Amino acid sequence: MIVFLDTNILGLVCNKNTSFDESQQCKKWFDTIFIRGVRIVTSDLCNYEVMRGLKTSSIRTGQVAPGIKSLESLRSDGFLEFLTVSTEALDLAANLWARASASGQTTRDEKDIDIDIIISAQYxxxxxxxxxxxxIMATTNLKHLSLFCEAAHWQDIKL
Structure with missing residues (x-):
């Protein structure tokens, strides 16, 4: 099994707010599937979205957000594979977006980059x-991602 983490799940795994129950549960789930040998991947775009939020928080508070180190260690320690965005993925994403648009199922305004479509192409x-x-895509955004890939709430992904 391969589990692809969407941005919202990557954010939960990296959250250092120990009083946030969903984050604690998500980290336990992540550790469990990793220990059981599940290959866990995400996109460099998801990394960008989470890191963008963490760095913005750091600038606002004047302190380095603890999640930054957590996110960086997921990559450096090999717990999580980060997929680069290839030309092939972008071409497929453009095709997916065009087909979705033609059928009235777009997930964003046509002027938006639409990261959901790009990570769906990577998937x-x-x-x-x-x-x-x-x-399977682990997410809390079933509405958009389930249009293009097998997606489930992270709590529903069992081994």
Whole structure:
């Protein structure tokens, strides 16, 4: 099994606010699936979105957000694989967006970059690369992502 973390789940895993119950539960879930040998991936775009929020918080408070170190260590310690955005993924994303737009199922205004479409394209390429494995997107954004990939709330992804 391969679990692809959407931005909102990556943010929960990196959250250092120990009083935030959902974050604690999500970290336990992440640790459990990692220990059981699940391959866990995310996109560099999800990393960007989470890091952007953490750095903005750091500038506003004048203190380095603790989640920054957590996010960086996920990459450096090998707990999480970060997928780069390839030209192939961008081409597929443009195709997905055009088909969704033609059928009235767009997720964003046409002037937006629409990261959901790009990570959905990355998901589809990953699924094509590993045809015998289940690939699932862990998210809280089922409305948009389930249009383009198998997606589930992280709590519903069981082994």
């Amino acid at each position: 589809q390429l990953l699924k094509d690369e590993f045809p015998g494995q289940r690939v």
